[in-house]
Amino acid sequence: MEQKRKKWMKFRHRVVRNIAAVFVHPYCRWKYGVKIKKFADQGDRQYLILMNHQTVFDQFFTGIAFHGPVYYIATEDIFSNGWVSSLIRYLVAPIPIKKQTMDVSAILNCLRVAKEGGTIALAPEGNRTYSGKTEYMSPAIAQLVKKLGLPVALFRIEGGYGVQPRWSDVLRRGRMHAYVSHVIEPEEYKELSNDALFELIREGLYVNEAAPDASFYHKKNAEYLERCIYVCPFCGLSEFESHSDLITCKTCGRQVRYLPTKEFTGLGFDFPFRFVNDWYEYQKEFINNLDTKLYIDTPLYRDCARLSEVIINQRKIMLRKDASIALYGDRIVIDEGREDELCMHFSDLSAVSVLGRNKLNIYHGEHVYQFKGSKRFNALKYVNIYFRYKNIVKGDSNVKFLGL
Numbered sequence: 263m264e265q266k267r268k269k270w271m272k273f274r275h276r277v278v279r280n281i282a283a284v285f286v287h288p289y290c291r292w293k294y295g296v297k298i299k300k301f302a303d304q305g306d307r308q309y310l311i312l313m314n315h316q317t318v319f320d321q322f323f324t325g326i327a328f329h330g331p332v333y334y335i336a337t338e339d340i341f342s343n344g345w346v347s348s349l350i351r352y353l354v355a356p357i358p359i360k361k362q363t364m365d366v367s368a369i370l371n372c373l374r375v376a377k378e379g380g381t382i383a384l385a386p387e388g389n390r391t392y393s394g395k396t397e398y399m400s401p402a403i404a405q406l407v408k409k410l411g412l413p414v415a416l417f418r419i420e421g422g423y424g425v426q427p428r429w430s431d432v433l434r435r436g437r438m439h440a441y442v443s444h445v446i447e448p449e450e451y452k453e454l455s456n457d458a459l460f461e462l463i464r465e466g467l468y469v470n471e472a473a474p475d476a477s478f479y480h481k482k483n484a485e486y487l488e489r490c491i492y493v494c495p496f497c498g499l500s501e502f503e504s505h506s507d508l509i510t511c512k513t514c515g516r517q518v519r520y521l522p523t524k525e526f527t528g529l530g531f532d533f534p535f536r537f538v539n540d541w542y543e544y545q546k547e548f549i550n551n552l553d554t555k556l557y558i559d560t561p562l563y564r565d566c567a568r569l570s571e572v573i574i575n576q577r578k579i580m581l582r583k584d585a586s587i588a589l590y591g592d593r594i595v596i597d598e599g600r601e602d603e604l605c606m607h608f609s610d611l612s613a614v615s616v617l618g619r620n621k622l623n624i625y626h627g628e629h630v631y632q633f634k635g636s637k638r639f640n641a642l643k644y645v646n647i648y649f650r651y652k653n654i655v656k657g658d659s660n661v662k663f664l665g666l
Contacts, residue, residue: 271378275331299441308381310412314396314467315385316422323440335384341575392490393542394423395470404460414446416466423471424478429489434478472539474523483507484520489620492643493545554591554651561588567635614648616641
């Protein structure tokens with residue numbers, strides 16, 4: 263006789279959620295300055311919660327707004343940390359998904375949780391914003407909504423980019439808000455086309471913080487902005503270094519101050535960008551006009567990082583403590599010139615993605631490699647160059663999507 267499959271939802275998940283809320287809510291108010299509006303209309307219904315993604319604590323804001331356990335869709339990185347991952351699975355049972363891929367198992371697990379009566383949450387962006395605005399969402403989210411058939415709660419997080427930009431290690435003093443802005447009922451969206459539903463979701467979650475609408479204070483306001491920025495408006499491809507509230511181009515030496523209002527000002531010159539988003543958009547446009555074939559013989563960048571292999575849903579195995587990385591226009595080469603050189607041509611990769619602030623995952627055949635560099639390591643450029651190459655090879659050189 264076939265063994266009955268165990269339920270995903272456990273009573274302990276509710277207990278863990280209720281205990282955690284007692285401590286996490288005041289911590290969030292103190293640490294993030296966030297005002298979380300509880301969803302008074304939830305009742306006993308289950309929901310599919312869709313949220314924009316600004317800080318590392320977004321899932322906690324969501325959990326506080328809703329009563330009962332919430333089952334979050336999370337990338338495989340948190341499931342590959344040995345006993346820590348096992349503890350997370352036991353306590354809250356997140357739903358794993360492979361980043362940058364169409365993960366059928368994740369969809370099946372969502373259907374399973376929905377059938378059991380669980381509330382599910384995910385960020386359709388799949389990435390925290392680097393720019394301050396809600397970034398690319400896959401249109402496939404509309405299909406998932408219709409498959410699950412649950413009421414959709416759009417959960418907006420505002421002010422998070424000012425408090426904790428993705429590229430920063432510190433929290434600024436400022437104010438945030440987190441709340442359910444709109445509920446889309448199944449009766450409403452079943453009449454909509456997938457495109458119309460996707461647009462309704464995208465508009466409902468769109469937040470653009472490229473505005474001097476508040477002040478966010480810290481003495482290290484600009485530090486590690488080089489995790490996000492690698493193109494200088496005066497030099498082109500470059501490298502940067504930041505300290506305190508200043509970021510410096512290492513090629514031309516120009517310095518820019520990042521203000522508490524999230525604005526830039528050049529030191530002794532007129533800087534062409536007012537906000538990070540302006541610079542970020544310029545950078546994307548620069549890469550979308552880059553001919554990667556010009557960098558087949560000479561690398562665009564060289565870095566050093568710790569190289570590990572990720573055994574999905576198990577652990578990480580360190581392969582090289584201090585690997586040198588060369589980023590070419592068509593490949594990534596590890597420890598170039600050595601006997602154990604590892605060359606990964608872009609045509610052989612299924613995905614390249616950024617995790618957290620500056621970790622880089624490369625999906626090469628059956629292997630998942632992870633690079634963790636210094637605090638100043640820029641993983642974003644690897645993703646952008648990879649997608650630019652793929653767009654050109656596919657004959658879609660006008661496609662603007664660069665992976666995030």
